[in-house]
Amino acid sequence: MTAAMPRGGPDASRLDRWYETDRPEYLDRPDTPREAARVRRGLDRLHRLTGGYDRFARWTLAYAGRAPAPRVLELGAGTGGLSRRVLHRHPAARVTVSDVEPGTVAALRAGPLGAHPRATVRRLDATAVDAPDLAFDVAVFAASLHHLPADAVRAVLREGTRVAGTLLLIDAWRSPLLCVPAVPLMFVTGGPAHVHDGLISLRKAYGAAALRELAATAGPEPLRLRMRFGLPGCLVAAVSAPG
Numbered sequence: 288m289t290a291a292m293p294r295g296g297p298d299a300s301r302l303d304r305w306y307e308t309d310r311p312e313y314l315d316r317p318d319t320p321r322e323a324a325r326v327r328r329g330l331d332r333l334h335r336l337t338g339g340y341d342r343f344a345r346w347t348l349a350y351a352g353r354a355p356a357p358r359v360l361e362l363g364a365g366t367g368g369l370s371r372r373v374l375h376r377h378p379a380a381r382v383t384v385s386d387v388e389p390g391t392v393a394a395l396r397a398g399p400l401g402a403h404p405r406a407t408v409r410r411l412d413a414t415a416v417d418a419p420d421l422a423f424d425v426a427v428f429a430a431s432l433h434h435l436p437a438d439a440v441r442a443v444l445r446e447g448t449r450v451a452g453t454l455l456l457i458d459a460w461r462s463p464l465l466c467v468p469a470v471p472l473m474f475v476t477g478g479p480a481h482v483h484d485g486l487i488s489l490r491k492a493y494g495a496a497a498l499r500e501l502a503a504t505a506g507p508e509p510l511r512l513r514m515r516f517g518l519p520g521c522l523v524a525a526v527s528a529p530g
Contacts, residue, residue, distance in 0.1 A: 329477015
């Protein structure tokens with residue numbers, strides 16, 4: 288049932304189902320590398336200008352527990368802005384920065400994170416993480432969940448809660464009202480390409496009801512899930528193994 292579940296959840300309204308789209312983003316298309324590069328730059332500017340990286344890093348460390356040297360895994364790291372802020376905010380944190388795209392991983396290794404003594408850059412698939420059980424205190428997957436179909440999200444939930452004590456998911460809050468203030472901000476930071484992908488992202492975002500359903504069906508037992516709204520318009524979900 289969840290493979291074809293609406294992004295708004297099993298009981299999504301007709302309006303919410305109309306709002307949803309299956310149109311691909313430039314980031315998900317192999318034939319639009321130039322536009323995808325503009326979107327990545329736009330996202331990076333957006334998070335730097337709005338303090339997004341700082342908020343994400345603060346939330347991540349809050350779920351790392353009281354470990355003196357928290358072990359943090361970032362999945363789908365992109366430009367690595369979140370990981371850089373985690374390392375800056377916590378002087379003892381050790382961060383594994385990962386992405387599934389070889390080109391992205393190469394760029395991360397060639398940048399500041401590749402030379403940082405407390406950072407390790409790896410190519411990892413968030414749906415099949417090559418790491419032992421509970422190798423990390425917290426794993427974070429930010430601004431990426433909406434790119435995945437339901438079955439892949441369930442795999443991320445299983446893997447994230449296997450390799451880390453807490454899996455922190457950060458993505459757009461599902462609401463058409465967010466489109467109005469988002470469009471001018473996305474245009475300023477990344478131009479038409481960023482607006483294109485940003486609007487699709489908002490329309491593909493998983494709602495709270497959908498995430499509850501996916502966490503309940505991700506494994507033999509329902510995963511523990513705590514969700515809240517985070518400013519300026521984020522779904523913040525902490526997922527952990529049952530028991």
